[in-house]
Amino acid sequence: MGQRRADTIAEELEERIFDGTFSDGDRLDEVRLAQQFGVSRTPLREAFQRLALSGLVELIPRRGAFVRQPGPVELMEMFEVMAELEAVCGRLAGKRISDRALAELNDANAKCQAALAAQDSDAYYVENERFHHILYRESGNSFLQQEACKLHKRLKPFRRQQLRFRGRLAQSMAEHEAVVQALTHGDGDAAAAVLREHVAVQGEKFHTLMASLKSAAE
Amino acid sequence: MGQRRADTIAEELEERIFDGTFSDGDRLDEVRLAQQFGVSRTPLREAFQRLALSGLVELIPRRGAFVRQPGPVELMEMFEVMAELEAVCGRLAGKRISDRALAELNDANAKCQAALAAQDSDAYYVENERFHHILYRESGNSFLQQEACKLHKRLKPFRRQQLRFRGRLAQSMAEHEAVVQALTHGDGDAAAAVLREHVAVQGEKFHTLMASLKSAAE
DNA sequence: GTCAATCTTTTTGTATACAAGAATGCAAAT
DNA sequence: ATTTGCATTCTTGTATACAAAAAGATTGAC
Numbered sequence: 293m294g295q296r297r298a299d300t301i302a303e304e305l306e307e308r309i310f311d312g313t314f315s316d317g318d319r320l321d322e323v324r325l326a327q328q329f330g331v332s333r334t335p336l337r338e339a340f341q342r343l344a345l346s347g348l349v350e351l352i353p354r355r356g357a358f359v360r361q362p363g364p365v366e367l368m369e370m371f372e373v374m375a376e377l378e379a380v381c382g383r384l385a386g387k388r389i390s391d392r393a394l395a396e397l398n399d400a401n402a403k404c405q406a407a408l409a410a411q412d413s414d415a416y417y418v419e420n421e422r423f424h425h426i427l428y429r430e431s432g433n434s435f436l437q438q439e440a441c442k443l444h445k446r447l448k449p450f451r452r453q454q455l456r457f458r459g460r461l462a463q464s465m466a467e468h469e470a471v472v473q474a475l476t477h478g479d480g481d482a483a484a485a486v487l488r489e490h491v492a493v494q495g496e497k498f499h500t501l502m503a504s505l506k507s508a509a510e
Numbered sequence: 511m512g513q514r515r516a517d518t519i520a521e522e523l524e525e526r527i528f529d530g531t532f533s534d535g536d537r538l539d540e541v542r543l544a545q546q547f548g549v550s551r552t553p554l555r556e557a558f559q560r561l562a563l564s565g566l567v568e569l570i571p572r573r574g575a576f577v578r579q580p581g582p583v584e585l586m587e588m589f590e591v592m593a594e595l596e597a598v599c600g601r602l603a604g605k606r607i608s609d610r611a612l613a614e615l616n617d618a619n620a621k622c623q624a625a626l627a628a629q630d631s632d633a634y635y636v637e638n639e640r641f642h643h644i645l646y647r648e649s650g651n652s653f654l655q656q657e658a659c660k661l662h663k664r665l666k667p668f669r670r671q672q673l674r675f676r677g678r679l680a681q682s683m684a685e686h687e688a689v690v691q692a693l694t695h696g697d698g699d700a701a702a703a704v705l706r707e708h709v710a711v712q713g714e715k716f717h718t719l720m721a722s723l724k725s726a727a728e
Numbered sequence: 729g730t731c732a733a734t735c736t737t738t739t740t741g742t743a744t745a746c747a748a749g750a751a752t753g754c755a756a757a758t
Numbered sequence: 759a760t761t762t763g764c765a766t767t768c769t770t771g772t773a774t775a776c777a778a779a780a781a782g783a784t785t786g787a788c
Binding site for chain 3: 771776784
């Protein structure tokens with residue numbers, strides 16, 4: 293419905309929340325933003341609705357729309373769920389993955405390796421993402437795929453930093469190889485175990501990151 | 511935002527979609543429903559937005575809002591994901607569950623047993639639901655809990671029928687006992703395995719149900 | 729009789745106008 | 759000085775009005 297402008301506005305706002313233009317607790321002023329986008333309040337309100345359902349914004353009746361960034365605890369929880377979803381994808385893919393997809397995974401891994409050799413963490417990041425999306429797809433369950441993609445996207449801004457941890461790229465690479473190895477042998481459980489650890493460690497890294505930031509602030 | 515009436519309208523529409531007043535593919539007429547609810551189009555459109563994000567309604571630009579019931583394939587996929595989510599809850603609960611919660615689970619099971627003895631499938635259904643919600647909570651991950659609840663609710667109208675299968679109640683009961691048993695011993699993996707099967711079988715039952723309906727229609 | 733093009737009607741998307749609730753500031757009283 | 763009550767102001771929630779796009783009908787040609 294509120295489609296032509298409302299959805300582009302929703303994306304734009306989502307972008308600004310992700311990139312930190314708006315921070316946690318900020319109120320999204322209807323009239324201000326309406327003027328800024330050059331539209332009326334109506335499409336903005338429709339955009340707010342969508343953001344609310346994605347969990348990026350909290351709608352308080354008669355009070356307004358407030359940016360709702362996940363706190364450390366919620367973030368850890370989300371990483372934990374992400375880890376489990378990836379594990380499920382891996383396990384299901386063990387039974388269902390095609391040779392074609394296995395080749396794709398190997399290709400993504402090769403490009404990851406190249407990026408690693410070139411110390412190009414951006415390129416690594418891109419191929420890493422491709423790797424995981426192939427996995428979601430090969431779960432053979434498009435509902436699961438959608439859910440995994442949604443959460444993956446949601447965690448994107450928090451994951452990027454993790455890759456910069458010392459030695460993380462190499463370790464991550466090895467884990468990818470292990471996943472492909474397991475899937476090649478049709479061992480979904482092994483792939484699941486590796487993936488669970490692979491993603492869970494990101495949550496832990498994040499945890500230590502938060503802890504260091506906190507102690508630095510004290 | 512669109513809060514006072516818009517959200518009650520959203521709930522009402524959700525209700526009607528669940529109970530079959532609206533069936534798959536139906537267009538939700540803005541003006542018609544607006545008159546019916548005695549409001550203007552604005553709150554209705556806000557309600558549509560919410561339903562769209564829950565996946566119950568599809569918003570096609572410049573065309574309108576259409577009811578979107580999951581088809582057999584999508585439903586099977588959703589049951590599969592539900593099974594995996596429950597399994598994850600079980601595994602995590604194995605490490606984290608409290609004695610208090612174990613007692614609650616036993617209580618729910620006892621009431622289930624009573625309902626089973628009384629051939630009261632409605633009562634069984636209620637306690638069964640409680641059992642699962644306790645499990646979600648005891649995963650110790652409130653994000654996971656939320657996701658599990660959302661999907662559980664979404665599948666509600668399709669699950670109810672399954673319980674009427676011959677002998678299903680008794681089997682379901684036994685599975686619940688097995689879950690509590692595993693959790694009591696802190697064996698999350700065992701609980702996960704049982705739960706995965708416990709929920710997955712619902713998807714299969716559904717599958718056979720669909721198949722029988724289809725062959726009956728031919 | 730069928731098909732196509734155009735015109736009419738309907739319906740969505742957006743803007744604006746209005747009403748009601750919440751926040752803020754000021755003043756008076758304790 | 760603090761607090762309580764009221765009034766003002768701002769903001770949200772809803773209704774209505776208008777514009778543009780899509781669906782539908784009508785007329786004309788073949």
